[in-house]
Amino acid sequence: MSTREYDLIVLGAGPVGENVADRAVQGGLSAVVVEAELVGGECSYWACMPSKALLRPAAALAEARAVAGSAQAATGDLDVAAMFKRRTSFTHDWDDKSQEDWLATAKIDLVRGTGRIVGERLVEVTGADGEVTRLSARHAVALCTGTSAFVPPVPGLSDADPWTSREATSATSVPESLIVLGGGVVGAEMATLYSALGSRVTVVARSGMLPQLEPFAGQAVEASLTARGASVVRAGVSAAGRAGAGETGPTKFVELDNGERVEAQEILVATGRAPRTEGLGLDALGLEGVRDGGWLPVDETLRVVGSEWLYAVGDVNHRALLTHQGKYQARAAGDVIAARALGQPVFDDAWGAHAATADHAAVPATVFTDPPIASVGPTAKQAEAAGHQVRAIDYNLGWVAGAATFADGYQGTARVVIDTERDVLLGATFVGPGVEEMVQAATIAVVGEVPIDRLWHAVPAYPTISEVWLRWLEEYGRPGAR
Numbered sequence: 407m408s409t410r411e412y413d414l415i416v417l418g419a420g421p422v423g424e425n426v427a428d429r430a431v432q433g434g435l436s437a438v439v440v441e442a443e444l445v446g447g448e449c450s451y452w453a454c455m456p457s458k459a460l461l462r463p464a465a466a467l468a469e470a471r472a473v474a475g476s477a478q479a480a481t482g483d484l485d486v487a488a489m490f491k492r493r494t495s496f497t498h499d500w501d502d503k504s505q506e507d508w509l510a511t512a513k514i515d516l517v518r519g520t521g522r523i524v525g526e527r528l529v530e531v532t533g534a535d536g537e538v539t540r541l542s543a544r545h546a547v548a549l550c551t552g553t554s555a556f557v558p559p560v561p562g563l564s565d566a567d568p569w570t571s572r573e574a575t576s577a578t579s580v581p582e583s584l585i586v587l588g589g590g591v592v593g594a595e596m597a598t599l600y601s602a603l604g605s606r607v608t609v610v611a612r613s614g615m616l617p618q619l620e621p622f623a624g625q626a627v628e629a630s631l632t633a634r635g636a637s638v639v640r641a642g643v644s645a646a647g648r649a650g651a652g653e654t655g656p657t658k659f660v661e662l663d664n665g666e667r668v669e670a671q672e673i674l675v676a677t678g679r680a681p682r683t684e685g686l687g688l689d690a691l692g693l694e695g696v697r698d699g700g701w702l703p704v705d706e707t708l709r710v711v712g713s714e715w716l717y718a719v720g721d722v723n724h725r726a727l728l729t730h731q732g733k734y735q736a737r738a739a740g741d742v743i744a745a746r747a748l749g750q751p752v753f754d755d756a757w758g759a760h761a762a763t764a765d766h767a768a769v770p771a772t773v774f775t776d777p778p779i780a781s782v783g784p785t786a787k788q789a790e791a792a793g794h795q796v797r798a799i800d801y802n803l804g805w806v807a808g809a810a811t812f813a814d815g816y817q818g819t820a821r822v823v824i825d826t827e828r829d830v831l832l833g834a835t836f837v838g839p840g841v842e843e844m845v846q847a848a849t850i851a852v853v854g855e856v857p858i859d860r861l862w863h864a865v866p867a868y869p870t871i872s873e874v875w876l877r878w879l880e881e882y883g884r885p886g887a888r
């Protein structure tokens with residue numbers, strides 16, 4: 407068997423793997439990516455893009471219906487077939503030809519198949535036809551293999567053949583009723599989607615909705631789900647299975663640890679993610695804390711702890727399971743791999759070009775629920791737990807002129823979390839219609855550690871929802887008057 411040699415081998419051509427390879431090639435290295443399924447990864451075909459494409463029509467309709475004048479025009483129902491068609495245009499009908507073409511223009515080679523590490527800087531790829539390709543890296547191997555849905559070991563659950571996020575985002579019909587296990591981001595967005603599509607949704611969320619966010623975020627989503635006929639049950643699941651034939655087809659059930667039993671046509675498991683590191687050949691490397699099936703511990707340059715040549719970038723290192731944070735890591739990793747290979751200086755201090763800092767210091771996220779949620783940085787509780795002196799300021803977004811014109815009877819809340827020792831923002835959370843794009847301003851303030859006194863000079867345009875920044879500042883006090 408011949409061995410092909412590259413400077414860098416990347417396992418996994420998701421958004422992260424693509425970007426690691428791209429940066430390394432732009433830095434002067436040769437690179438190959440190995441992909442077992444579709445070039446573009448989970449995000450393009452079964453996660454970010456199809457889910458947001460599906461969620462947008464109901465959000466657009468709700469926005470039109472919230473304004474007298476357009477409400478009278480928005481009298482029809484969602485066209486479900488058109489929604490699925492639009493989603494499928496985003497996933498290119500699960501065909502990755504356009505991404506394969508992009509790899510070629512970026513001068514990145516592609517080997518299709520499942521890769522595993524078989525020695526130091528050595529990878530073997532087994533193609534769908536069983537053919538094995540051996541690759542050798544002169545400098546580095548980057549593992550960007552992402553995650554798959556974690557299915558908890560609940561008796562009967564796997565046998566019930568439940569949906570995961572893959573089935574929920576690639577569906578072509580709407581189940582009459584749906585049990586959503588998990589009240590995290592996937593559970594909240596998919597409950598929002600399927601309840602908008604007319605499914606009778608029951609969310610089983612043992613820690614409530616969106617427990618990682620400010621409490622008012624999950625409360626708003628729960629209230630909106632309940633208002634449209636869904637229910638949210640705070641309980642764990644003790645068993646699951648198939649329940650026989652219902653009126654509209656076979657049904658499934660879950661038994662809850664509060665003694666209740668819920669039946670529905672389908673079950674969606676949204677209980678978190680598991681790393682795709684099974685069978686990667688990691689056990690043989692003998693690195694502490696690095697094993698097949700586990701998350702991969704990395705340093706600030708995304709290099710696997712204890713290794714000189716192995717990197718783990720994106721979801722698989724468990725630092726921030728978001729596409730934009732993974733791509734941020736990928737830019738640092740691709741650049742540092744090139745810099746180390748070429749003997750160039752390495753900038754690995756916090757906020758340096760080769761360090762991933764924002765993926766724990768300032769993570770922005772938008773949850774596309776009804777209402778949407780946009781947040782950056784820690785919650786007030788998380789900031790306190792991290793030892794900061796904190797002041798949280800809440801403001802009713804409905805009192806801002808821009809919100810009042812955006813939607814009649816606008817309801818929303820925004821909180822800023824201020825470090826009162828340094829007078830800088832640590833985090834912010836916006837909940838309400840139209841807040842999706844508001845998080846970047848807060849991210850810049852957090853990352854830039856912009857002094858609060860200077861923020862008085864960042865004047866929000868009138869009348870926009872961003873005027874909430876002024877309301878926060880007024881509450882906190884003028885320079886010299888605090």
Ligand SMILES: Cc1cc2nc3c(=O)[nH]c(=O)nc-3n(C[C@H](O)[C@H](O)[C@H](O)COP(=O)(O)OP(=O)(O)OC[C@H]3O[C@@H](n4cnc5c(N)ncnc54)[C@H](O)[C@@H]3O)c2cc1C
Nearest residue numbers: 418420422442447448453454521551552720721727728729
């Ligand atoms: C339903 C859902 C919605 C989401 N929505 C958003 C969102 O709106 N915004 C956001 O920022 N994030 C979102 N996320 C998270 C986002 O999808 C991930 O953070 C992102 O996909 C991680 O990228 P990655 O490249 O690390 O991994 P992945 O996208 O998982 O890509 C990994 C790739 O590696 C391949 N692979 C795995 N093992 C091997 C192997 N041994 N050999 C070869 N190839 C292999 C896989 O086939 C895959 O193509 C969502 C997640 C879910 C589940």
Ligand SMILES: NC(=O)c1ccc[n+]([C@@H]2O[C@H](COP(=O)([O-])OP(=O)(O)OC[C@H]3O[C@@H](n4cnc5c(N)ncnc54)[C@H](O)[C@@H]3O)[C@@H](O)[C@H]2O)c1
Nearest residue numbers: 558588589590591592593613676677678679727772773774
């Ligand atoms: N809009 C976005 O940016 C977006 C959208 C979807 C997903 N994502 C990312 O993808 C990642 C995965 O999302 P997720 O929702 O799968 O995971 P998650 O960790 O956000 O939520 C999983 C939830 O399931 C619950 N859970 C776990 N085990 C359970 C059990 N046995 N029974 C009942 N509940 C159980 C957990 O308490 C948790 O609340 C997240 O990190 C998220 O940031 C982002």
